[in-house]
Amino acid sequence: MAKHRGKTKYFDYSLLVIILFLVCFGLVMVYSTSYYSGMKLKNPDPAFYLKKQLKSTALGMAAFVFCIFFDYKYYYRLAPFIYGGAILSILCILTPLGVEINHARRWINVGFGTIQPAEICKLAVIISVSAYIIYVGKAIDKWRNLFVTGIITAIPTGMILVITKNLSSAIIVFGIGFVIYFVATKRYWPFVVMAVLGVAAVVAFMLYVHYYVDPVTAGVEIDEDTGFRMMRVLAWRHPEEYASGKGYQTLQALYALGSGGFFGKGLGQSIQKLGFIPEAQNDMIFSVVCEELGLFGGICLILLFVMMIWRFVVIALHSPDMYGFLLVVGVTAHIAIQVILNIAVVTNVIPNTGITLPFISYGGTSVMFLLAEMGIVLNVSRHIKYRHD
Numbered sequence: 001m002a003k004h005r006g007k008t009k010y011f012d013y014s015l016l017v018i019i020l021f022l023v024c025f026g027l028v029m030v031y032s033t034s035y036y037s038g039m040k041l042k043n044p045d046p047a048f049y050l051k052k053q054l055k056s057t058a059l060g061m062a063a064f065v066f067c068i069f070f071d072y073k074y075y076y077r078l079a080p081f082i083y084g085g086a087i088l089s090i091l092c093i094l095t096p097l098g099v100e101i102n103h104a105r106r107w108i109n110v111g112f113g114t115i116q117p118a119e120i121c122k123l124a125v126i127i128s129v130s131a132y133i134i135y136v137g138k139a140i141d142k143w144r145n146l147f148v149t150g151i152i153t154a155i156p157t158g159m160i161l162v163i164t165k166n167l168s169s170a171i172i173v174f175g176i177g178f179v180i181y182f183v184a185t186k187r188y189w190p191f192v193v194m195a196v197l198g199v200a201a202v203v204a205f206m207l208y209v210h211y212y213v214d215p216v217t218a219g220v221e222i223d224e225d226t227g228f229r230m231m232r233v234l235a236w237r238h239p240e241e242y243a244s245g246k247g248y249q250t251l252q253a254l255y256a257l258g259s260g261g262f263f264g265k266g267l268g269q270s271i272q273k274l275g276f277i278p279e280a281q282n283d284m285i286f287s288v289v290c291e292e293l294g295l296f297g298g299i300c301l302i303l304l305f306v307m308m309i310w311r312f313v314v315i316a317l318h319s320p321d322m323y324g325f326l327l328v329v330g331v332t333a334h335i336a337i338q339v340i341l342n343i344a345v346v347t348n349v350i351p352n353t354g355i356t357l358p359f360i361s362y363g364g365t366s367v368m369f370l371l372a373e374m375g376i377v378l379n380v381s382r383h384i385k386y387r388h389d
Contacts, residue, residue: 010318010384012377015311018304019374022359023061023367025301027053030362033273033288034281049281049362055113056364060371067375068382075376076323079131083152086124089117090159102279106164107365116365118169121156122176123369126330128152129177133184134323141187153177167229168353172337179333180326209233216241229351236351246352252277253287253346257298264294281362283354286346301360305339315381324380331373 027050034049041048075082092098092108099107099114107114129152136145153174161170182191210217213230216238222231231246239247239254256272259265270291273280280288290298309332316328335358342357344350356363358370 010381012311012315012381015308015315015374015378015381018308018311019064019359019371022304022308023057023371026360026367027057028267029285029289029360030281032268032292033270033285034362036274037279037281040275052364053362053367056367057371060368063368064371064375067372068378070375070379072324072327072376072379072383073321075127075327076131076134079128083124083128086117086120086156087159089115089120090156090163093117093163104165106166113364116363118160118164118166118173119365119369121160121169121173122334123373125153125156125173125176126180126327126334126373129180130323130326130330133180133326140181141185146181146185146187146190149177149181153181166354168341168355171341171353172334172355175337176330176333179337180330183329184326209237214238232351232353236348239348249278249284250348250352253284254348256284256287256291257347260291260294260298262294263296264290264292267292283342283352283356283361284346285361286343286357289360302339302343305335305358309336312377315377315384318384319380320383320385324383328377328380331377334373335370 030053031047031050035046038044038046038048038050045051089108093105097108097110098105099109101107101114106118107116129149132145132149132152133140136142139145140149153176157170157174157177160166160173182188209230212218213220214234214237215222222234231242235242235246235250239250241247243251252272256270256277259271265271270280270288272291273288277284277287286298286301289301293300312328312332312335316325316332319325319328338355338358341350341353342355342361345352345355356366359367
């Protein structure tokens with residue numbers, strides 16, 4: 001009897017399981033790290049932050065399901081409108097819709113809550129840069145298209161940096177556009193030049209700080225002209241010297257990392273989250289994960305992100321077309337950059353820049369748009385067809 005041969009549509013259930021696990025684990029850690037902060041509110045509620053995160057996660061899951069079944073090819077036509085909407089959302093911060101939280105004006109009021117436009121821009125750059133590369137096709141290697149791609153990325157990057165003063169989000173948005181173009185083009189030497197210039201600039205800056213700015217190594221006094229970001233660099237170099245100021249959060253996070261041991265103190269048993277780490281449920285949540293679940297728990301979480309990125313790569317390599325490939329590459333860049341930078345900040349490898357850990361840190365807008373991105377990736381996977389006997 002002859003074997004029946006055909007094509008079957010694919011769906012990445014492995015990635016789906018990883019996503020759902022990270023979302024659930026994130027909710028558990030948000031509650032674990034925030035119940036003390038919730039009890040310190042004017043109207044004490046240990047589940048205050050968890051309830052807000054649950055609402056955002058519910059909206060995010062709705063977007064997740066929608067994006068799984070909404071054909072990703074339509075984003076190509078919608079790209080100009082999505083990009084324009086993202087730019088408009090940043091401008092809304094300058095209007096009465098802008099909301100200031102913890103001395104930072106980075107949110108807009110949308111009636112039922114607040115949204116952070118920087119998160120919208122991450123998704124908009126993924127969709128728009130990918131769409132432009134498909135639009136120009138093989139001409140992407142020409143200088144004018146390199147310039148246009150750079151402009152598409154630079155506009156939201158600059159607006160985030162200038163209007164919201166959010167350096168970390170600006171770095172991520174720029175990194176997303178950079179990676180998508182790097183993967184799409186055959187012209188690599190401009191990236192080599194940029195990398196060399198970037199490394200040279202960092203080295204020159206660190207030498208300048210070491211010999212002319214740092215009170216410990218240069219023997220100078222800190223004056224009123226020392227900026228906020230420079231203070232963060234100094235606190236990164238010598239956190240113990242700034243234990244009562246900019247180095248306080250970093251030191252407390254390092255204490256949490258060190259005190260957890262290999263298997264941790266147990267879920268919910270962290271000491272550092274009890275007012276020692278400011279806003280423990282946000283940027284520094286990985287330190288609490290390591291304190292409660294130990295080095296073992298931290299490594300397992302990192303491995304989950306590695307597995308997620310691996311599934312992204314598999315989907316990208318089997319994408320039915322170039323647009324699906326570039327969309328998945330953009331999402332991969334977003335997750336990889338944000339995870340690496342967050343863990344680097346928590347472990348004091350780089351200066352503190354306020355970067356959240358995807359799916360784990362508290363943040364309504366972040367989880368909503370991350371889930372939308374995951375839906376897009378799974379939608380691309382649904383269009384993969386494989387042969388079977």
